[in-house]
Amino acid sequence: MKRRKFIRNSALVAGGVIGMPYILPGGLLKAQTTAPLAQHVVFVLFAGGVRQQESVLKRYLAGSQNEDIEGNIMYNLLDGAPPEDKIAYGRDDTQNNIVGAFPIERLLEDSLESQGTLFPEVRFARGGAGHFNGLCTGVSGNYYVTQGLRDRPASPTIFEYLRRHAGFKATDCWFVGVGIGGSRPLLNYSDHPDYGRQYGGNFLAPLTTFGAPGQKHFMDFKNYHPETDWEIIREIRNFLNNNFVAEGLEIPHLYNTAEEENKIREFVRYMFDKVKQGQVILPPVNDNRDLKTIGYAVEVLRYFKPKLLVVDLSDIDVCHSDFTAYLKNLHRADHGVGFLWREIQRIPEMQDNTIMLVMPEHGRDKDPNPIQDLNDWYAYDHSAGNENTRRIFSLMVGTGIDAGLKVGSSDNPIGDAADITPTIADIFGIKDQVKSAGLLDINARSLFDRI
């Protein structure tokens, strides 16, 4: 071999060896520019359309029912004293037949606001204030003016960014949905041709999986031996699948490895055992779907210790027809988030290296609809074009987050609903890759860049 050719080939081989570790399965260069700020992120999509008036403004009935009673019914999240009159948001006094008479005891000694950074006035800037729209914006950092209910988000979700650019496994990324309604099962990956299913996060709607449908069709499923039965099944199936895989004609799976698939199956079996024994971890008060979903989200956290878990809550949406129930569920959502944060601190692998983000998917109308509840209080919708639906808040708490910091105010809105995706990307050190993909909303920025 001539000397020049030898030197050229050697340089190519050396370059390949050096570059190989940076080439991810997705085929993109892993140019992680910054060290992760935390090892785990939990994002709570809170929760079915929340009015600023009853949340960060703490106006209780003063901002809605023309009654001069203010107070904070979210005292795990926010600072401030609770209302002192017309208590209707707690647990029912069944003996005296008084709805919501007993407020739920606070779980956190210090509110999350005092432990973290609150953006009290954030804009849900564009698109209609619909649930699916809002959820899509939350997980993808983009707005969807023409988003169909049965369509996946057009822009990549944070799960896809993380799997593609940070090399996360499928079981590192979870969306725990409060149900399968409202197209929630479509939120774990997008339709974008450069991302999509191969980078999707795992989805679970635990109240369905472990509720009546799952108990009927999943519970007590046969326990095949992973190294004998499954090996045979996989060998036969791989032969059958050969030419279909080559053509991309697959059962829509999420590229969990065989080991991950096995772990998910074992989690499902483990959870059914817990359901049968009544041992699912649940918040002290767990009388609605949101709180039960949070309990299962904690189970997912404990079992998988995922890098990212997104959980959505929706019981607040009862506000369309029942304002009292809205207050009760808002109070419970606060209880659930407080419980979630407390349980995260009890998981050794996640304690002190987790950041939690909380943001409603959109707001609610300023003016009521004509429906009155048992207290003669008026209900509220979330209508297109109503400015109050564009008012939301964001909260960050956890490792490396400034404590007791408030950024922005009613007169000075700071933050956007599309910020959460770049914020999570920032936490995991891939903000630049996500930005350069060019698929975020033009106003989307990491919340860290807004402080």
Place this chain on the structure above:
Amino acid sequence: MNTQTLGKIAATALLFCFFMFFSCTEKDYIYEIESQTILPVNSEKDKGKTEVQYISILYTNLFRKAMSPNDMLDALQAIESIGDKQVAFDILVSKYMNTGEVVMPSKEEMRSNPEKFIRDLYKRFFIRQPTEAELKFMKNYINSRPDALPEHFFFAFATSNEHFHY
């Protein structure tokens, strides 16, 4: 260059052309058959079933009876509640296998007549006959793996990509 030399060159060129023209006497046969692209036998199955279609057909193939509408709705919801459909289908089929009601041949029947077992499998799940290559692979597999059970084959066929497509 003189005239004699020119004549020699011309004669050589003529001789060369003569040989080129008559050197190949083999006939070109034209059979008037259009060229064909050979595709796998299952290549026309390129559309994914909906989850309702898949569950319904799966149930019928396993139990040899139709699924009730209520069962169908519950099964559909259970499937929708898990994001990875391969995992969801695997759990569903594992559950059905545990009912003891799946209609399938015994191990003895499979081993006494592997070819019939394989042909019946392909017909039941894929609505086609196996190719010779498929038949050979499956027969070899049955013969070389004494621990392979009919249930393993039923499971693999039921949760294969071809069963999900039509």
